[in-house]
Amino acid sequence: MDRRIVKIEARDINFFYGSRQALSSVSIEIYKNQVTAIIGPSGCGKSTFIRLLNRMNELVPNTSLKGAILLEEEDIFDPSVDPVEIRRRIGMVFQKPNPFPKSIFENVSYGLKINGITDGNFIEKKVGESLKKAALWDEVKDRIHENALKLSGGQQQRLCIARCLAVEPEVLLFDEPCASLDPISTSKIEELILELKKYYTIVIVTHNMQQAARVSDYTAFFLLGELIEFGKTQDIFTAPKDKRTEDYITGRFG
Amino acid sequence: MAKLKEKAYRWIFTVLAFSSLIFLVGIIIVLFKEGLPVFKEVKPADFIFGKAWYPTFDPPEFGILPLILASFWVTVGAMFVCVPLGVGSALYLNELAGHRQRAVLKPLVEILASIPSVVYGFFGMMMIAPFLQNLLHLPTGLCAFTASLTLGIMATPTVCSIAEDALSYVPKSFREASFAVGANRWQTLVNVVIPAAGSGISTAIILGMSRAIGETMTVLMVAGGAAVIPHSFFEPVRPMTSAIAAEMGEAPMGSAHYHSLFAIALVLFLITFVFNIVAELISRRFRIKLGLGG
Ligand SMILES: Nc1ncnc2c1ncn2[C@@H]1O[C@H](COP(=O)(O)OP(=O)(O)OP(=O)(O)O)[C@@H](O)[C@H]1O
Numbered sequence: 001m002d003r004r005i006v007k008i009e010a011r012d013i014n015f016f017y018g019s020r021q022a023l024s025s026v027s028i029e030i031y032k033n034q035v036t037a038i039i040g041p042s043g044c045g046k047s048t049f050i051r052l053l054n055r056m057n058e059l060v061p062n063t064s065l066k067g068a069i070l071l072e073e074e075d076i077f078d079p080s081v082d083p084v085e086i087r088r089r090i091g092m093v094f095q096k097p098n099p100f101p102k103s104i105f106e107n108v109s110y111g112l113k114i115n116g117i118t119d120g121n122f123i124e125k126k127v128g129e130s131l132k133k134a135a136l137w138d139e140v141k142d143r144i145h146e147n148a149l150k151l152s153g154g155q156q157q158r159l160c161i162a163r164c165l166a167v168e169p170e171v172l173l174f175d176e177p178c179a180s181l182d183p184i185s186t187s188k189i190e191e192l193i194l195e196l197k198k199y200y201t202i203v204i205v206t207h208n209m210q211q212a213a214r215v216s217d218y219t220a221f222f223l224l225g226e227l228i229e230f231g232k233t234q235d236i237f238t239a240p241k242d243k244r245t246e247d248y249i250t251g252r253f254g
Numbered sequence: 255m256a257k258l259k260e261k262a263y264r265w266i267f268t269v270l271a272f273s274s275l276i277f278l279v280g281i282i283i284v285l286f287k288e289g290l291p292v293f294k295e296v297k298p299a300d301f302i303f304g305k306a307w308y309p310t311f312d313p314p315e316f317g318i319l320p321l322i323l324a325s326f327w328v329t330v331g332a333m334f335v336c337v338p339l340g341v342g343s344a345l346y347l348n349e350l351a352g353h354r355q356r357a358v359l360k361p362l363v364e365i366l367a368s369i370p371s372v373v374y375g376f377f378g379m380m381m382i383a384p385f386l387q388n389l390l391h392l393p394t395g396l397c398a399f400t401a402s403l404t405l406g407i408m409a410t411p412t413v414c415s416i417a418e419d420a421l422s423y424v425p426k427s428f429r430e431a432s433f434a435v436g437a438n439r440w441q442t443l444v445n446v447v448i449p450a451a452g453s454g455i456s457t458a459i460i461l462g463m464s465r466a467i468g469e470t471m472t473v474l475m476v477a478g479g480a481a482v483i484p485h486s487f488f489e490p491v492r493p494m495t496s497a498i499a500a501e502m503g504e505a506p507m508g509s510a511h512y513h514s515l516f517a518i519a520l521v522l523f524l525i526t527f528v529f530n531i532v533a534e535l536i537s538r539r540f541r542i543k544l545g546l547g548g
Pocket residue numbers: 017022040041042043044045046047048049060
C-alpha cells in the first residue's frame with residue numbers, strides 16, 4: 001500500500017486575491033488513483049486551493065501566486081505550459097451542476113469538439129462511454145438529444161462528470177459536488193467516485209465529514225488558508241495529531 | 255391603522271399600474287378614431303400600396319408606400335451600422351475590457367443612449383451629410399444613406415447596452431464549465447456565451463430596430479424629405495415619422511390629410527407593436543432556456 005505515486009505536488013503555495021491572502025505556505029502531495037478529501041470551515045481556502053490545481057483561478061482578475069504546483073513533476077505554472085492543456089488533463093466538477101443549455105449529447109461531446117475532434121463515430125462512442133462511466137447512461141439513453149436542463153439535479157451533476165470524462169482527464173477535481181443534491185443523488189455520486197478512483201486521481205472538497213470518511217483515502221484539513229493536517233483519512237478521523245483538527249471533526253468548532 | 259395604510263398603498267399602486275394601460279388604450283382609441291376616417295377618401299389597400307403621396311393636391315393622393323419604403327430602407331440601413339457596432343462593442347465590453355475599462359465605458363454607453371435624438375440629427379446634418387456630399391459628389395447629402403448612418407450611430411449604444419446586459423446574464427458557471435474541459439476564451443465565447451445570450455442579443459437588435467423605425471427628429475433633419483419611392487440609398491426620402499411631424503402643422507384639422515397622418519401613425523404603431531411583442535417572446539424564451547424562470 002505504501003507504493004504511492006505522487007500525481008500532483010503543491011510546494012509552498014501562497015495565494016492572494018488582491019492584497020488579501022487566501023492561502024499561506026500550503027504544501028501537499030496528491031497521490032495517484034487515490035481520493036483526497038479537503039475539509040475545513042467555510043472561507044478557509046478549499047475552493048481556492050483546488051481551483052489552483054487546474055489553473056481556474058487565473059480567470060479571477062488581480063490575483064497573485066507564489067510557489068509551485070507540479071503535475072507529474074512538471075510545473076503547471078511554467079510559462080511554456082498552456083493552461084488549456086492543463087484543464088483538459090485535470091477535469092473539474094462544480095458545486096452547482098452546470099450543464100450547458102444544450103442537449104445531453106452536446107454537453108458530453110462539447111469537450112471533444114473544442115479539442116478538434118470531428119469524427120462523428122468516435123464522438124458518439126465516446127459520449128456513450130462517458131455516460132456509462134458516469135452511471136447515467138441507463139437513465140438517459142433514450143433521450144440523449146433532449147435538453148440537459150430537463151434532468152434532475154443529481155442527473156445533471158453526473159452529466160457534468162460525464163462531460164469531464166469525455167476528454168480523458170487524468171485528475172478529477174470535485175468542489176462540493178453534492179452540496180445541492182438530495183441524499184439519494186449524493187450516495188450515487190459517492191459510489192461513482194469510489195468507482196472512478198480506479199482510473200483517475202481524485203480531489204474532493206466537502207463539508208460533510210461522513211462523506212470525507214466514506215469516500216476518501218487521504219484527508220487534508222484547512223483552516224484560515226493554512227494546511228493544518230494531512231494524512232490517511234483513517235488516521236485523521238480516529239487519531240488527529242492537531243487539536244484544531246480534532247475540534248473540527250468532532251464538531252466542536254465555531 | 256397599519257391595515258388601512260397597506261390598503262391605501264395597494265390602491266395607489268394599482269391605479270399607477272393601470273394608468274399606463276389606460277394611456278395605451280387612449281392612444282389606440284385616438285389613432286383609430288382620427289385615422290380611420292381617411293378610408294372614406296381612399297381604400298385601405300390604396301392607402302398602403304399607393305405609390306403617390308400628394309396629400310395637398312387637388313384631387314389629393316394618399317398612397318403611403320413611398321413613406322413605408324423610406325422607413326424600411328432607412329431602418330435596414332441603420333441595422334447594418336448598429337448591429338455590428340453595437341454587438342461588437344458589447345462583446346468587447348463583456349469579454350475583453352478589464353474591470354476598470356468597463357466601469358468607465360458601460361456608463362458612457364448608457365449616456366450615449368440617452369442623448370436626445372435632435373443632437374444626433376445635428377451631427378448627421380452638419381458632419382455626415384456634407385462629408386458624404388463632397389466625397390460622393392451627390393446633389394444633396396441629405397438622403398437615405400445619411401439617415402441610415404445617423405440612425406445607426408444613434409441606435410448603437412442602445413443595442414450595445416442591452417446586448418451587454420444579455421451577455422452578463424450568462425451565468426459564470428457556463429464559462430467555468432467550458433474552461434474546465436479545456437476550451438479557450440474564443441471557443442467559450444463562440445460555443446457557449448453567444449448561444450446562451452443569443453436571444454437576448456436578438457432582443458437588443460429588435461429594440462434597436464424599433465428605436466430606428468420610430469425615430470422622428472433625426473430623420474426629419476437628415477433624410478431629405480422627398481416623398482417618392484426611393485431608387486437608391488443616395489436619394490432623399492421621407493419616412494413615415496417625418497411625414498407626420500412635418501405635415502401635421504400644415505394639415506387643417508379634420509381634413510382628409512389630417513386623418514391620413516393619423517392613419518400613418520396607426521400603421522407605425524402596429525409595426526412597432528409587433529416588433530416589441532416579438533422581442534418580448536424571444537427574451538422570454540431566453541430566460542426559460544437559461545433556467546431563469548418565465
Ligand atoms: N474571487 C475572489 N475575490 C476575492 N476574494 C475571494 C474570491 N474568492 C474567494 N475569496 C476569499 O478567499 C477566501 C477563501 O475562499 P474559498 O472560496 O477558497 O473558501 P472555501 O473554503 O471554498 O469556502 P466554502 O466552504 O464557503 O466554499 C475567503 O476569505 C474568500 O472571501
